[in-house]
Amino acid sequence: xxxxxxxxxxxxxxxxxxxxxxxxxxxxxxxxxxxxxxxxxxxxxxxxxxxxxxxxxxxxxxxxxxxxxxxxxxxxxxxxxxxxxxxxxxxxxxxxxxxxxxxxxxxxxxxxxxxxxxxxxxxxxxxxxxxxxxxxxxxxxxxxxxxxxxxxxxxxxxxxxxxxxxxxxxxxxxxxxxxxxxxxxxxxxxxxxxxxxxxxxxxxxxxxxxxxxxxxxxxxxxxxxxxxxxxxxxxxxxxxxxxxxxxxxxxxxxxxxxxxxxxxxxxxxxxxxxxxxxxxxxxxxxxxxxxxxxxxxxxxxxxxxxxxxxxxxxxxxxxxxxxxxx
Amino acid sequence: xxxxxxxxxxxxxxxxxxxxxxxxxxxxxxxxxxxxxxxxxxxxxxxxxxxxxxxxxxxxxxxxxxxxxxxxxxxxxxxxxxxxxxxxxxxxxxxxxxxxxxxxxxxxxxxxxxxxxxxxxxxxxxxxxxxxxxxxxxxxxxxxxxxxxxxxxxxxxxxxxxxxxxxxxxxxxxxxxxxxxxxxxxxxxxxxxxxxxxxxxxxxxxxxxxxxxxxxxxxxxxxxxxxxxxxxxxxxxxxxxxxxxxxxxxxxxxxxxxxxxxxxxxxxxxxxxxxxxxxxxxxxxxxxxxxxxxxxxxxxxxxxxxxxxxxxxxxxxxxxxxxxxx
Numbered sequence: 310x311x312x313x314x315x316x317x318x319x320x321x322x323x324x325x326x327x328x329x330x331x332x333x334x335x336x337x338x339x340x341x342x343x344x345x346x347x348x349x350x351x352x353x354x355x356x357x358x359x360x361x362x363x364x365x366x367x368x369x370x371x372x373x374x375x376x377x378x379x380x381x382x383x384x385x386x387x388x389x390x391x392x393x394x395x396x397x398x399x400x401x402x403x404x405x406x407x408x409x410x411x412x413x414x415x416x417x418x419x420x421x422x423x424x425x426x427x428x429x430x431x432x433x434x435x436x437x438x439x440x441x442x443x444x445x446x447x448x449x450x451x452x453x454x455x456x457x458x459x460x461x462x463x464x465x466x467x468x469x470x471x472x473x474x475x476x477x478x479x480x481x482x483x484x485x486x487x488x489x490x491x492x493x494x495x496x497x498x499x500x501x502x503x504x505x506x507x508x509x510x511x512x513x514x515x516x517x518x519x520x521x522x523x524x525x526x527x528x529x530x531x532x533x534x535x536x537x538x539x540x541x542x543x544x545x546x547x548x549x550x551x552x553x554x555x556x557x558x559x560x561x562x563x564x565x566x567x568x569x570x571x572x573x574x575x576x577x578x579x580x581x582x583x584x585x586x587x588x589x590x591x592x593x594x595x596x597x598x599x600x601x602x603x604x605x606x607x608x609x610x611x612x613x614x615x616x617x618x619x620x621x622x623x624x625x626x627x628x629x630x631x632x633x634x635x
Numbered sequence: 636x637x638x639x640x641x642x643x644x645x646x647x648x649x650x651x652x653x654x655x656x657x658x659x660x661x662x663x664x665x666x667x668x669x670x671x672x673x674x675x676x677x678x679x680x681x682x683x684x685x686x687x688x689x690x691x692x693x694x695x696x697x698x699x700x701x702x703x704x705x706x707x708x709x710x711x712x713x714x715x716x717x718x719x720x721x722x723x724x725x726x727x728x729x730x731x732x733x734x735x736x737x738x739x740x741x742x743x744x745x746x747x748x749x750x751x752x753x754x755x756x757x758x759x760x761x762x763x764x765x766x767x768x769x770x771x772x773x774x775x776x777x778x779x780x781x782x783x784x785x786x787x788x789x790x791x792x793x794x795x796x797x798x799x800x801x802x803x804x805x806x807x808x809x810x811x812x813x814x815x816x817x818x819x820x821x822x823x824x825x826x827x828x829x830x831x832x833x834x835x836x837x838x839x840x841x842x843x844x845x846x847x848x849x850x851x852x853x854x855x856x857x858x859x860x861x862x863x864x865x866x867x868x869x870x871x872x873x874x875x876x877x878x879x880x881x882x883x884x885x886x887x888x889x890x891x892x893x894x895x896x897x898x899x900x901x902x903x904x905x906x907x908x909x910x911x912x913x914x915x916x917x918x919x920x921x922x923x924x925x926x927x928x929x930x931x932x933x934x935x936x937x938x939x940x941x942x943x944x945x946x947x948x949x950x951x952x953x954x955x956x957x958x959x960x961x
Contacts, residue, residue, distance in 0.1 A: 329724070370728070370749065377714055379907065384710040388703055391731050395738065398655070400745060402696070403729040405717050412721065419726060423696065526910035554911045581705065584852035585880045 320348035331422050371607070372420035372428040374404040374413060375450075376522070380551070381581040382596075383431075386450075389600040390429065397608065399426070408523040410434035417443055427607045430454060433492065433522070446610035448603045451497060461603045461622045468592040468626045469503025472546045472574050475590060477511060479572040479634045481544025484508060484515035485536065487556070488548040489522045500548050500576065516540065526555060534559045543571050550575035550582045550591055557589075557633075573633040583629065590634040593627045646674035657748050697933070698746035698754040700730040700739060701776075702848070706877070707907040708922075709757075712776075715926040716755065723934065725752070734849045736760035743769055753933045756780060759818065759848070772936035774929045778821060787929045787948045794918040794952045795829025798872045798900050801916060803837060805898040805960045807870025810834060810841035811862065813882070814874040815848045826874050826902065842866065852881060860885045869897050876901035876908045876917055883915075883959075899959040909955065916960040919953045 317324040322341060329337060330345040373390055375383045391401050402425060406413035413434045420428060421443065428443070431450030440447060440454040447454065451462040476484060486504055489497070501517075508515055518536050520529045533555055536542070547553040553575030560567055567573050575582070578593025602622050609616050643650040648667060655663060656671040699716055701709045717727050728751060732739035739760045746754060747769065754769070757776030766773060766780040773780065777788040802810060812830055815823070827843075834841055844862050846855045859881055862868070873879040879901030886893055893899050901908070904919025928948050935942050 368749070369745075378704055378717075379707065379710040379714045379905075381705065381707065381710070381907075384705040384707070387729070388705045388731050391704075391729055395730075395741075400728050400730070400742075400749060402726050403713070403717055404721075404726070405714050415721075416726075419695075423694070423726060551911065558911070558913075579705075581707075585877065585884070587884075 315352055316345065316348045319352065320344040331418065367426050367611075368424045369399045370402055370423060370425045371399050372402045372404060372416070372423075372425040374406050374416060374428065374430045374432045376432055377405045377407055378403065381579045382549070382577045382594075385579050385581065386431075386596050386600060389597055390604070393600055393604050397604070406432040406434055408434060414439060421445065427611045429603055429607060430458075433495070446607055446614060448607045448610070450599065450603060452495060459606055459618045459620060459622060461599055461606070461624070463594040463599060463624045463626045465497055465499035465626075466503040468576060468594075469500040469505070469546075470507045471503075471592055471626065471628045472500075472576070473504045473507035475574055475628060475630070475634050476544035476546060476572055477508075477513075479544065479568065481572050482513075483540075483542050483544065484513060485518065485540065485542040485545045486515055486548070487518045487520060487533065487536075487545065487552050490519045497548065504546055516542070520552065526551070530555045530559055534563070537563055537565060545571060545573050546576075547574070548576045550577045550579065550586070550589060553589055553591070553633075554586065567633050568635055578627070578629050586631075588632045590631040591629050593629050595624050595626070598624050641678055642671065642674045645678065646670040657744065693752050693937075694750045695725045696728055696749060696751045697725050698728045698730060698742070698749075698751040700732050700742055700754065700756045700758045702758055703731045703733055704729065707905045708875070708903045708920075711905050711907065712757075712922050712926060715923055716930070719926055719930050723930070732758040732760055734760060740765060747771065753937045755929055755933060756784075759821070772933055772940060774933045774936070776925065776929060777823060785932055785944045785946060785948060787925055787932070787950070789920040789925060789950045789952045791823055791825035791952075792829040794902060794920075795826040795831070795872075796833045797829075797918055797952065797954045798826075798902070799830045799833035801900055801954060801956070801960050802870035802872060802898055803834075803839075805870065805894065807898050808839075809866075809868050809870065810839060811844065811866065811868040811871045812841055812874070813844045813846060813859065813862075813871065813878050816845045823874065830872055842868070846878065852877070856881045856885055860889070863889055863891060871897060871899050872902075873900070874902045876903045876905065876912070876915060879915055879917070879959075880912065893959050894961055904953070904955050912957075914958045916957040917955050919955050921950050921952070924950050 313324045313327050317327045322345060326341060327345055330342055371394055378384050378387050387403060394401050402420065402423060404416040406416060413432055417439060427446035429448050431452065433452065440458060447458050449458050449460045453460060486501060488501060520532060529552060537559055545556055547556060553573055556573055557567060560571060565571055575589050575591040578591040582589060582591060606618055639650045639653050643653045648671060652667060653671055656668055697720055704710050704713050713729060720727050728746065728749060730742040732742060739758055743765060753772035755774050766784060773784050775784050775786045779786060812827060814827060846858060855878060863885055871882055873882060879899055882899055883893060886897060891897055901915050901917040904917040908915060908917060932944055
């Protein structure tokens, strides 16, 4: 079995440099990285060979890759993952990938080096190939990653339907949806489709405002303000609650009253929003159930890498009615 | 060196049971746990002996123990820790201890078993002895844990002073502080002292409402409502921003206007609050600087366990003025 020293020799660098490349530490030239990766490939080096040499013993570590934990939705999800994993004797290595695909790629490599037993992935950056290469049990949250990686999500299409129904019932006539920029393979696009189909049945259309996931709240706020000033809108669906808070903020500054002038509905329904913004009507994702399902599937795969699982596991959403649509 | 098998033999249980005790997994009787711990002690077993047998190689894993990441303050702190550790080639095992001292104790044991290089601890549950026993580099956030464990915090006393000055300047005369239940050894008590001393210099006093950290927002909201109904208060200092949001919520329901009837100031000033509640006057803790300092000190200790560090590192806070005190 190849060792760090073998790779170092073949790549013509020191073992420390090899370790740095694997751990993504220190300033390394692209040339050095390429040489080391080539040597690793040639010698078929698996960073987790240490694990194998320990007779396949579990590390009880799970890698969790998400966009970022300072968002209350992922904050609650991470807390739930941590808590449920703890009860089953596992620990979590938390990886906030942000919108940085290099970081996500580096994390995948490092999680292999740390010999995690499996990965829960809910990030947006990498294509299919990278996840196919990992060779570890993976469960995905709300994203298509690769064949044979099960996706757990909530019922995004029905969530969109519920949002449209709530706005229609509130008497709105001029509809606006505010959502992240469209991504292929993202099941969250179904929120938009569910909304659209429900309005279409009643011969209604809507305007679309796309805001990049990576934009700052100040920039999002500015675009929302422009929209509120220009358009004759009285029913707004935001595909996440934080954006709905920005609509409330901008409306207040412009003297637009919610729900008198505009009805508003968000999406996610975290405990944080329910506690600190109970006025907001929203679609609640069942975070605890999603996490239970992901961990259940992941542990099955860890026990038996070949076990057969479904492609999709879809959990129900709920409408939580607050004052913004009444 | 003692192995799992040695311990199992001495304790009269199976190696699997020993592994479960170390990993805190499955239902185990107290009797079994006691026997296994006694055997570990007798044989002087260190769960991280694996690490030693690997010639003291670093794992590049850091354990982070905090109350819980669904709170935006700790959410931002964890994201910052993760990001800064990543840039230095380390990964984070995240441990949300909540208010559960058993869980925190189990995590300390497991972090040793996972051979982390060091620990960042900001939780409230355990006494001094447990942290003294760990034998790993530890840096504490805002809590006294043990002699020779440096504490990094922001200037809680000055934060309390700034809050009092802001309320005095806004013309308030009847002061109320809403804070967590008092804990010995908690530097956050200094927020209260700074507030009190500043008011005392102007011959003012204040009323104190203590809310347990572990209470739900609904229960906290109820107690705030009672207070608002009973007392003649026109200046409120909450020692965290989320409680200030509850004051805004309750005041709105009671028809009390902020800042006209009551001036309000919070504490923490996370990015979340600044983005989504810019109206709230607050004291901002420098989260990024706190994290930089903690990681810097921790890596020093990891490189040299005996290196001499200060007992306290105190970073400056800032007043962020919003509409709630104007």
